[in-house]
Amino acid sequence: MRCLVPSVTRWSSEYHAIVKLIRLSDDQLNDICDRLSVSKLHPQEITFLKEYTTILQPLCYSIDLLQGEKNCFFGFIVPTIISLKAKLAEKMTQTQFSSQILAAVIKAIDTRFEKVFSSHEARVAASTIPKFRLWWLADVEREEMKRQMIQEASLINSAGPSVGAHSTTANASKGPDLLEDDDSFFTFETAVTTSTTVEEEVHRYLQDSEKSLVSLKMYPTVKALFIKYNTTLPSIAPVERLFSQGGLVFTLHRNRMTDKHFEMSLLLRYNRLYLTVD
Template sequence: MPVHMRCAAHTFNLVASKDADAALQIIVFKTPYRSALAKARSLWNQQSRSTVAADSIHAELGRRLVLPNTTRWNSLYDAIVVLNSILETKRPSLHRVMTQLKILTFNDQDVTVMKEYAKVMAPVANALDRIQGEAQAYFGSLLPTIAATVYKLKNIKSKGLVNCTALANALLNGIEKRFGPLLNDEQCLLAAAFHPKFRLIWLETYDSSRVDAVKKVMEKKVEDALRQEAAENSKDRDSLTGRGCNASNNDDDEEEDFFNSVTQSIEKPKSSNSLKCKAQSLVKMWLDMKSKDSFNDAAFLGEQIFINLFIEYNTAIPSSAAVERLFSTGKDILTPKRASLSDENFNMLMFMKGNMHLMPDD
């Protein structure tokens, strides 16, 4: 079993919630952010608590607002993104309904801080969606996702922010604190290195000084795999030549095989140097290839060794979100009356439950 690791989705959630709160110690961010968020929360509360207010909002804006909840951080991000869209396209209508509901309207500073908040939080929200997704959620995608998030945050920060520089710093510090050890973890590095999309391309951008060290570890893993493959092939050849089996007593066979002992070429075992050279050559070819989104044979150079190494290091998933959804579905099936379900029946029920959306309505 792989070593237990914290769920990356939950960790990103902590970065965006707990670690981001450190920015509230900076007055330049704290005052305008709390002012804008207080007005937004008043509007969200009116919609959630009053059907009259909800109808007024829908009538004026042509839609309902997205409401944040306490369990998912990105629900707040999604709610602010929708609010920003309305402020950009229907600001007079929004102000009209807020005045009607006796809520303080958004001023220019509120609009600026909410736009910057959404802009800064976007990389973290996108990373969270990718990590907890069920498609392409290989373990090797974790470090490139972290690296891309850090790169995007630094890029946003470098272009200049009016109020949210402190928020960007808080997120960067949170990512370093919570994900820093993983960026030195051999399993994580090799999972990305043997992934056909990432290889070491991401590391060259993120920290080029570490590329050579990871490359040497890759060469060692490929060399070990080649040595194991050679040993297995030798064992197969021994079994095919009949060693350990009863020899034939046929005179014709003896005559035919009489000169084998002096004429058959002796296959010399491959030396460690030749295996090492081949491993270096294979790794070089692998790293020289461009990023591949597909997982066909060509994406792995047609080498079974790279397929095996990909499976070995990418079997684990970076987030427990998909597993939690599985247990959530299983809870509906494992009722007290069905506690004695056989494994086969449980598998069939889980399969049917998870694919109900494919069943025709009629």
């Protein structure tokens, strides 16, 4: 078995290393200690390490999830943290040695993500992901969040017709004969109808049970909201991986590449899984 080496820049690496060792039997652990000429683990130490991996498994899962590059968006942060706090609180009564560790983790989460919990952008981003919608919110908060979504969707929807309005104004400047009638100029009823359509779309989206992102094709305004608020990455890990890939491309033997050539080579290497060959 190859042991994992913990890294100071990734807390989860230490967790995974301990998990791999704890999966060994007591006889295997004792045999390893004998071969390495180190003191054998005390039964209480083994019990502590097993408890450590059990209670912190949700935290490790959350970190790995938010550092992922596939199917992870800005809207994942708030639901993930809320679910993480609930799971850690459940384990508080199951601990023998680690209650202080759990308390410290929960306090750190509240301190670190206090602004994110109240962030309008983060809440809208989560609500526009079909996997979550408003299920992660308390019942008393759902109506308010629904109202905010309708308001945001109406703003996005009104941005489209405003472009057409400039076109209508330009045509009108060519002469009054280009206007079909007076009713085509006054569009108050049209605006109300558009607002109602947006409201109905948001209601249909929130009542839908489909959890895949493909379902957003049925709700174009909600999809536009999703793109607007979920473009931001939840973690810098994908960016760091991109820098690591750059180090593999820009080597001593290829240090005379132009910036454009380097960028093309890097993107081809990084996106090779998405390339299709005709």
